[in-house]
Amino acid sequence: MCGIVGLFLKDKSLEPKLGEMLTDMLIVMTDRGPDSAGIAIYGNDKDSNSKLTIQSENPDTDFAKLDSELGKLIGCKVSMRLADTHAVLEMPAEKIEAARESLSVIRPDVRIMSAGDVIEIYKEVGLPRDVAARFGIQKMSGSHGIGHTRMATESKVTTMGAHPFSTGVDQCLVHNGSLSNHNSLRRKLRRDGVHIETENDTEVGAAYLTWKMNQGSTLGEALESSIDDLDGFFTFVVGTKDGFGVVRDPIACKPAVMAETDQYVAFGSEYRALVNLPGIEDAKVWEPEPATVYFWEH
Amino acid sequence: MQTIDMAKVDLREVNSTLHAQKDDTNQTSWEIVNPKGSHAIAVGLDAPIEVTVRGSTGYYCGGMNKQATINVEGSVGPGAAENMMSGAIIVEGDASQYAGATGHGGLLVIKGNASSRCGISMKGIDIVVHGDIGHMSAFMAQSGNLVVCGDAGDALGDSCYEARLFVRGSVKSLGADCEKKEMRPEHLEILKDLLERASSDAKPEEFNRYGSARNLYNFDVDNAGAY
Numbered sequence: 041m042c043g044i045v046g047l048f049l050k051d052k053s054l055e056p057k058l059g060e061m062l063t064d065m066l067i068v069m070t071d072r073g074p075d076s077a078g079i080a081i082y083g084n085d086k087d088s089n090s091k092l093t094i095q096s097e098n099p100d101t102d103f104a105k106l107d108s109e110l111g112k113l114i115g116c117k118v119s120m121r122l123a124d125t126h127a128v129l130e131m132p133a134e135k136i137e138a139a140r141e142s143l144s145v146i147r148p149d150v151r152i153m154s155a156g157d158v159i160e161i162y163k164e165v166g167l168p169r170d171v172a173a174r175f176g177i178q179k180m181s182g183s184h185g186i187g188h189t190r191m192a193t194e195s196k197v198t199t200m201g202a203h204p205f206s207t208g209v210d211q212c213l214v215h216n217g218s219l220s221n222h223n224s225l226r227r228k229l230r231r232d233g234v235h236i237e238t239e240n241d242t243e244v245g246a247a248y249l250t251w252k253m254n255q256g257s258t259l260g261e262a263l264e265s266s267i268d269d270l271d272g273f274f275t276f277v278v279g280t281k282d283g284f285g286v287v288r289d290p291i292a293c294k295p296a297v298m299a300e301t302d303q304y305v306a307f308g309s310e311y312r313a314l315v316n317l318p319g320i321e322d323a324k325v326w327e328p329e330p331a332t333v334y335f336w337e338h
Numbered sequence: 339m340q341t342i343d344m345a346k347v348d349l350r351e352v353n354s355t356l357h358a359q360k361d362d363t364n365q366t367s368w369e370i371v372n373p374k375g376s377h378a379i380a381v382g383l384d385a386p387i388e389v390t391v392r393g394s395t396g397y398y399c400g401g402m403n404k405q406a407t408i409n410v411e412g413s414v415g416p417g418a419a420e421n422m423m424s425g426a427i428i429v430e431g432d433a434s435q436y437a438g439a440t441g442h443g444g445l446l447v448i449k450g451n452a453s454s455r456c457g458i459s460m461k462g463i464d465i466v467v468h469g470d471i472g473h474m475s476a477f478m479a480q481s482g483n484l485v486v487c488g489d490a491g492d493a494l495g496d497s498c499y500e501a502r503l504f505v506r507g508s509v510k511s512l513g514a515d516c517e518k519k520e521m522r523p524e525h526l527e528i529l530k531d532l533l534e535r536a537s538s539d540a541k542p543e544e545f546n547r548y549g550s551a552r553n554l555y556n557f558d559v560d561n562a563g564a565y
Contacts, residue, residue: 293435311375312375327432330454
């Protein structure tokens with residue numbers, strides 16, 4: 041099972057409601073996967089700072105004075121916004137790599153959820169309603185976002201096994217299905233120096249896309265080649281800084297419904313997730329074709 | 339007409355109300371409003387009633403139907419009319435995967451397109467799709483008729499038995515042991531009747547017939563490597 045929702049806004053007037061709309065859609069999908077939930081939000085604050093979204097099992101100790109400590113180490117002002125087990129660190133883009141390195145030294149237990157100019161990824165074990173409430177997702181605004189509610193099949197129910205997975209700067213992936221060649225592919229990617237943290241199949245899918253793009257593929261090309269290189273069942277939804285994409289495996293047994301109006305493009309594992317969107321009655325509603333890459337960009 | 343509003347009544351009550359209708363009911367006309375993509379709407383009906391769903395549905399709409407006529411004024415999710423026994427289901431929009439799967443009888447009409455695995459393992463149902471159908475349709479289809487006024491996707495009729503497959507447009511590929519067959523007068527009669535009942539203006543002469551080549555019926559030692 042697993043449930044996916046996605047919303048790519050064309051109409052800027054809807055941006056303040058992105059978090060609310062996406063949360064409502066994800067809550068409807070709860071019975072497709074009650075184990076854990078996550079949301080990637082692409083914010084609309086286009087200032088020059090970049091963001092690292094981090095997570096800790098012990099936020100009180102790990103996040104205490106982290107902004108000033110990190111700022112001193114990397115030599116710039118770091119601002120920090122706390123949200124339950126997550127925190128968003130903002131700093132100039134050129135300091136992101138240094139911040140990652142320093143974090144691994146001064147806070148080795150902190151996990152990096154996402155990095156980029158606009159992306160923030162929040163995910164935890166629990167029901168979509170509870171997870172969204174912990175992070176205040178409903179109040180977030182943005183240009184596009186992806187949500188996932190997980191029914192674990194391939195690996196443990198943990199925060200790091202939840203989706204979305206970061207696939208690179210301002211990129212993320214969510215997955216409904218199961219990959220059957222993830223063990224051999226993980227070994228191959230690790231031999232090539234790719235860092236893979238868990239035994240989760242989707243993380244391998246995400247790492248595969250990152251690896252392809254590091255070798256020069258565009259996201260579209262990486263998705264195209266995933267149809268040949270990944271074995272198993274998948275409906276993937278991916279997010280980039282400006283875009284939103286969908287691809288299904290050639291068998292396409294994992295469900296997918298899309299809707300498009302002048303105001304938005306929406307994705308749902310089921311039509312139920314889309315029924316409260318504005319103007320859905322007159323939207324173009326269709327099922328994405330198997331082995332076909334769909335992509336929208338701002 | 340009796341109206342059931344799914345904004346006010348939960349699914350179990352919708353279906354138990356419809357199940358309570360017997361052969362001699364005088365409440366023969368029902369409408370369901372605000373379906374909002376819910377699953378299992380009008381499943382397991384067994385009375386000569388007419389039910390109109392005003393909107394799109396989720397999984398398994400009209401599954402196991404006997405006798406009833408179900409109209410859906412929208413699209414249906416996966417598994418619509420699954421294992422239908424008799425009656426009719428008419429979908430104004432599109433159907434997701436495995437529409438009419440394992441159906442034993444009755445008529446399923448899809449006025450839009452049907453996606454993959456339409457009519458998989460059909461056992462006597464008649465299915466008429468006004469648009470196109472997706473891949474692996476009529477896989478292991480045993481009997482009944484699948485009529486496609488548009489095009490068919492990959493692997494049509496793979497490992498099928500005695501179902502008749504009629505396609506007006508192109509077939510992307512035929513599945514294992516499925517072949518194009520001669521259209522005889524009796525097939526044109528069957529098609530004419532089905533197209534009329536499905537309110538399609540397509541002409542029987544425009545279709546090609548496909549069916550089992552019957553090479554997989556019995557074990558063949560020469561094929562041992564393929565088993």
